[in-house]
Amino acid sequence: MRLEGSIVMSKRGWVIIIITSLIVNVISLQHTIEAYYGREYDAVRTCMIVSMVSVIVALAAYFNWKKLEYNK
Amino acid sequence: MSEQGKKKRQREETEHDMMNLIENLKRGDDVKYNRRAFIKSMTGATVALGLATIPFQIVSANKKADKDARVKIAELASLPKGNSVNFSYPTEADTAILVHTVEGELVAYNNKCTHLQCPVFYEKERDILVCPCHRGFFNIKTGHPMEGPPQRELPLIELEVAGGVVYAVGRKYRHE
Numbered sequence: 001m002r003l004e005g006s007i008v009m010s011k012r013g014w015v016i017i018i019i020t021s022l023i024v025n026v027i028s029l030q031h032t033i034e035a036y037y038g039r040e041y042d043a044v045r046t047c048m049i050v051s052m053v054s055v056i057v058a059l060a061a062y063f064n065w066k067k068l069e070y071n072k
Numbered sequence: 073m074s075e076q077g078k079k080k081r082q083r084e085e086t087e088h089d090m091m092n093l094i095e096n097l098k099r100g101d102d103v104k105y106n107r108r109a110f111i112k113s114m115t116g117a118t119v120a121l122g123l124a125t126i127p128f129q130i131v132s133a134n135k136k137a138d139k140d141a142r143v144k145i146a147e148l149a150s151l152p153k154g155n156s157v158n159f160s161y162p163t164e165a166d167t168a169i170l171v172h173t174v175e176g177e178l179v180a181y182n183n184k185c186t187h188l189q190c191p192v193f194y195e196k197e198r199d200i201l202v203c204p205c206h207r208g209f210f211n212i213k214t215g216h217p218m219e220g221p222p223q224r225e226l227p228l229i230e231l232e233v234a235g236g237v238v239y240a241v242g243r244k245y246r247h248e
């Protein structure tokens with residue numbers, strides 16, 4: 001990984017980030033549901049924030065991957 | 073597509089079965105189910121799962137905290153050891169069970185099973201709370217699930233005994 005204004009990484013790297021985001025979101029959704037039924041509303045908010053950050057990271061990784069994938 | 077209509081490279085060069093093993097390949101599937109499609113689907117799933125947490129936050133933001141009212145449940149004298157009585161706390165819709173255990177302890181829980189909301193009953197012989205719908209068992213001392221499908225504990229009703237009368241004074245959803 002090299003920083004020169006934008007992050008340069010291999011396609012595999014971006015795919016790993018997408019997979020990690022997917023795992024984070026699966027776990028986060030499970031915790032959200034558990035917290036909701038346990039009426040732990042602060043935990044619901046925390047899980048939602050984690051999920052939103054994960055979504056943003058996944059989308060950023062996807063667009064970077066797409067740029068590399070179709071730039072041939 | 074007829075044999076004539078096929079391009080030259082698609083035509084079978086021989087009638088021998090072992091030479092025509094690519095016949096079962098579907099070009100449509102190759103176009104649809106490939107690495108690119110998989111990564112796109114994975115991104116879509118990530119976004120969908122992330123967005124699925126939003127409704128929980130919206131609903132929970134509108135929920136109000138319980139009002140800790142003091143509600144009379146029963147006279148202690150009318151509840152001998154090994155018996156239970158049903159009541160509602162904090163609202164009429166939240167049914168609960170007060171148990172005077174075999175060991176002499178007073179415990180109370182909301183009696184909707186945390187699996188599928190069936191009513192939970194006290195079983196004196198085993199000193200345990202049982203949900204007969206799917207054979208879920210809860211520890212009488214803690215309200216935590218011991219066996220069967222329930223995964224979460226029953227909400228605990230906090231009790232107070234004054235002048236021989238048992239009162240419900242609060243509720244805890246998550247507890248040890």
